Amino acid sequence: MVVLCLGQFVFSISTALFHELQRKRNWKHAKNSRVGARDANQYNGPGDDSITIAGVIAPGQLGTAASLDMLTDMADTGAGYVLVDMLGNVHGVFTIGSLDETQTYHDVIGIAQKIDFTLTLDRVDDLALTGATAASGVAATGARPAGSLDAAPVPDAPAYVKPKKKG
Numbered sequence: 001m002v003v004l005c006l007g008q009f010v011f012s013i014s015t016a017l018f019h020e021l022q023r024k025r026n027w028k029h030a031k032n033s034r035v036g037a038r039d040a041n042q043y044n045g046p047g048d049d050s051i052t053i054a055g056v057i058a059p060g061q062l063g064t065a066a067s068l069d070m071l072t073d074m075a076d077t078g079a080g081y082v083l084v085d086m087l088g089n090v091h092g093v094f095t096i097g098s099l100d101e102t103q104t105y106h107d108v109i110g111i112a113q114k115i116d117f118t119l120t121l122d123r124v125d126d127l128a129l130t131g132a133t134a135a136s137g138v139a140a141t142g143a144r145p146a147g148s149l150d151a152a153p154v155p156d157a158p159a160y161v162k163p164k165k166k167g
Contacts, residue, residue: 006094006121007081009070016067016117018055025049049123051094057115068117071099080124094121
């Protein structure tokens with residue numbers, strides 16, 4: 001049973017099953033001091049968004065140690081990965097910020113029989129997911145950002161804008 005997907009990595013009983021998912025979101029507010037009144041507060045948009053996934057692997061019974069190697073390889077690329085839950089909800093694009101593991105119950109040849117892991121994901125701009133671009137992206141260069149899911153050429157003007165007739 002698929003529980004969660006990070007890019008092509010699937011969290012499941014056969015790979016790495018987690019028992020806790022914690023999400024922390026922040027929003028940015030700028031404050032300005034005022035004399036004789038409370039500070040003025042202005043909303044400046046979304047802030048940091050991070051997800052911490054804690055789980056356990058018991059090689060041979062629940063998941064594989066190779067799953068952590070796969071996550072490490074993904075983190076080494078520095079790329080963002082789309083996070084999708086089992087209901088098909090897309091949570092955004094995340095990079096792997098850290099991967100902690102604790103190995104216990106080693107057998108006689110030193111192989112851990114239990115591996116606890118904690119994976120921290122950090123949200124990045126969803127440009128590749130939405131096909132949207134930053135103001136300085138497509139408008140200035142005419143090029144899509146690296147890793148964009150939409151490789152279609154960028155038109156000079158949107159289809160709904162009719163060019164002015166000359167003359």
